Amino acid sequence: MTLEAVLVVAAALVGIGVYGALSQQSFVMLMMGLELMINGAILALVALWSASAGGNPQGQMLGVVFMTVMAVEMALGFALVTNVYRVRRADITEKLRRLKG
Amino acid sequence: MNDLLADAIFWAFAAGSVTTGLRVFRTDSMMRAAFYLLASFAGVGGILVLLGAEFLGMVLILMMAGEMLIMAIVMVMFMMNPAGLNPMWMVHQHRVAVAAGAGSFVLLASLPFLVKFPDRPAPQPEEATAELGTELLGDSMLVFQTAGVALLSTMIGAVVIANRSGRFGVAEEGSQEPTVEPGAGDQR
Amino acid sequence: MSEYAAAGVAIAAVGAALLAGVYFVAVFDRLIGALVEGRPLQWSRLLAEPVQSSALMAVQQRRTTERPDAPAWALAPALFAGLAAVALAMVPLDRDLVATDPATGFVVFSAAIAMVMIAVYLHGWSPNSAFALHGAYRYGAQALSFQIPFLLAMLATVLPAESLSIVEIVNAQESLWNVVRQPAGLPLYLVVGVAVSFWGPLNLPDGSDLAGGTSVEDSGLSRLLWKAARAAMLVSVAAMGAAAFLGGWWGPWLAGPVWVVLKTVALLGVLLASGHLLARVRIEQFVLVSWVVLIPLALLNVFVSGAFLL
Numbered sequence: 001m002t003l004e005a006v007l008v009v010a011a012a013l014v015g016i017g018v019y020g021a022l023s024q025q026s027f028v029m030l031m032m033g034l035e036l037m038i039n040g041a042i043l044a045l046v047a048l049w050s051a052s053a054g055g056n057p058q059g060q061m062l063g064v065v066f067m068t069v070m071a072v073e074m075a076l077g078f079a080l081v082t083n084v085y086r087v088r089r090a091d092i093t094e095k096l097r098r099l100k101g
Numbered sequence: 102m103n104d105l106l107a108d109a110i111f112w113a114f115a116a117g118s119v120t121t122g123l124r125v126f127r128t129d130s131m132m133r134a135a136f137y138l139l140a141s142f143a144g145v146g147g148i149l150v151l152l153g154a155e156f157l158g159m160v161l162i163l164m165m166a167g168e169m170l171i172m173a174i175v176m177v178m179f180m181m182n183p184a185g186l187n188p189m190w191m192v193h194q195h196r197v198a199v200a201a202g203a204g205s206f207v208l209l210a211s212l213p214f215l216v217k218f219p220d221r222p223a224p225q226p227e228e229a230t231a232e233l234g235t236e237l238l239g240d241s242m243l244v245f246q247t248a249g250v251a252l253l254s255t256m257i258g259a260v261v262i263a264n265r266s267g268r269f270g271v272a273e274e275g276s277q278e279p280t281v282e283p284g285a286g287d288q289r
Numbered sequence: 290m291s292e293y294a295a296a297g298v299a300i301a302a303v304g305a306a307l308l309a310g311v312y313f314v315a316v317f318d319r320l321i322g323a324l325v326e327g328r329p330l331q332w333s334r335l336l337a338e339p340v341q342s343s344a345l346m347a348v349q350q351r352r353t354t355e356r357p358d359a360p361a362w363a364l365a366p367a368l369f370a371g372l373a374a375v376a377l378a379m380v381p382l383d384r385d386l387v388a389t390d391p392a393t394g395f396v397v398f399s400a401a402i403a404m405v406m407i408a409v410y411l412h413g414w415s416p417n418s419a420f421a422l423h424g425a426y427r428y429g430a431q432a433l434s435f436q437i438p439f440l441l442a443m444l445a446t447v448l449p450a451e452s453l454s455i456v457e458i459v460n461a462q463e464s465l466w467n468v469v470r471q472p473a474g475l476p477l478y479l480v481v482g483v484a485v486s487f488w489g490p491l492n493l494p495d496g497s498d499l500a501g502g503t504s505v506e507d508s509g510l511s512r513l514l515w516k517a518a519r520a521a522m523l524v525s526v527a528a529m530g531a532a533a534f535l536g537g538w539w540g541p542w543l544a545g546p547v548w549v550v551l552k553t554v555a556l557l558g559v560l561l562a563s564g565h566l567l568a569r570v571r572i573e574q575f576v577l578v579s580w581v582v583l584i585p586l587a588l589l590n591v592f593v594s595g596a597f598l599l
Binding site for chain 2: 003013054
């Protein structure tokens with residue numbers, strides 16, 4: 001379990017997340033892509049904390065902040081999905097075209 | 102625990118996490134997608150525990166269990182085809198997305214081989230948990246409090262946004278988006 | 290090699306304890322039922338009936354539904370039982386007699402309880418059946434409501450111990466048990482404990498008004514496994530309650546492990562009696578009470594016990 005191996009796994013998760021966030025039409029599936037990206041970021045962060053930060057607790061602290069970001073993203077995302085559905089009856093991104101150039 | 106066993110467990114978690122992560126976007130049912138995502142997170146939680154961040158790993162699993170249940174409920178509320186009885190393929194700009202995903206993977210995966218990270222391993226896990234606790238309520242108190250306030254304001258904001266009686270009257274009577282093509286009719 | 294042998298012994302011990310606990314719950318539940326209804330006790334029947342009905346269920350023919358999610362359906366009871374085992378593995382029988390004592394024992398136990406909602410939801414969703422899905426949604430509402438009071442009630446026990454390890458939590462109760470120190474803690478925990486394994490008054494997901502709820506389509510071996518997993522979860526919740534609130538191994542005269550078992554049996558008695566004495570609660574009432582009464586009460590409990598420790 002070398003640092004490189006963990007970072008490659010984290011990169012794979014971020015890559016899958018990028019693919020999902022860009023390709024999915026449904027709002028919730030899009031959010032799953034974002035979640036996977038944050039997942040990979042947390043993994044990379046903890047790997048670096050564990051292998052090359054000498055156990056500085058601020059590394060774990062940053063992990064806690066990442067999880068807060070994830071919770072905020074989910075809560076606001078679900079609220080927006082609910083609102084968009086109520087106002088526009090839209091459940092996929094294609095139905096929101098007002099800001100499209 | 103010897104290194105060989107730790108390696109085997111790590112690769113099992115890593116393989117499981119990446120495969121289930123891929124399956125999220127390759128399954129016919131959004132419900133299954135939510136559970137695959139949860140499995141992916143559980144795998145990452147296991148790797149975090151292996152890396153010594155016991156608290157973070159377990160909290161990740163704890164948090165994700167609730168989050169995925171909410172996600173499943175939201176899906177059934179709003180989305181088409183939650184049960185997965187029909188094939189589902191709801192994608193756009195697929196080639197661009199695949200290229201972007203593969204590109205970012207190659208870019209990020211090559212970084213650890215190009216950069217030399219310092220070799221300073223962390224101490225034992227039990228100390229790490231206690232250290233995190235001291236850090237949370239010690240030097241990083243302000244960060245911790247800010248995260249708490251951010252979560253509180255998120256809760257208030259989410260309730261306001263998702264409320265049925267919206268800012269400009271009842272949300273259901275709200276703006277219907279005008280169509281781009283004249284005479285195309287709305288897609289309600 | 291002894292390290293692996295010890296791990297194997299610990300895993301086997303947890304499994305054996307769970308099996309014994311499941312059988313005990315089945316007998317104890319029938320015993321309490323007979324006592325409450327004033328029926329005469331027939332010990333031989335009482336002891337044999339769980340084994341007989343289990344054997345019957347094990348050999349019964351299994352039926353299936355139209356297009357179920359078969360892997361998830363098979364996974365759900367196993368996941369539930371596994372989570373019960375994880376929760377029970379954290380409970381110490383004595384200061385040095387515990388299957389595992391991670392530094393984050395409290396978080397591991399909470400994560401196991403949180404994953405139960407995934408197991409129940411999978412179980413209700415996978416058979417592709419309307420009543421089962423209804424049951425799954427009920428458990429979703431129930432679980433999202435009891436999660437926060439549960440975490441807060443358990444969190445208060447962590448304060449005097451100044452550690453997340455369960456052994457330390459028990460150790461800190463030498464002079465004063467948490468049930469005295471935090472009077473609101475144990476009642477809150479018991480309400481939540483009934484809700485976690487949806488027993489008795491809070492048996493909404495598998496309730497008879499839904500013809501069996503999430504397990505309406507179960508038959509044969511998977512029905513047996515699901516029932517056993519629910520009973521196992523009840524045992525784990527009672528054992529953890531004994532450790533976190535009733536002082537675990539601390540007690541006069543008797544040896545530590547005996548005290549743990551006695552306290553677990555006492556809490557199991559309370560949990561099981563609720564099924565025979567209390568009427569079933571409707572889901573919206575439970576959700577309302579959870580958010581409006583239990584969460585503020587649990588918060589108050591944390592604040593007061595924190596203030597006493599200052």
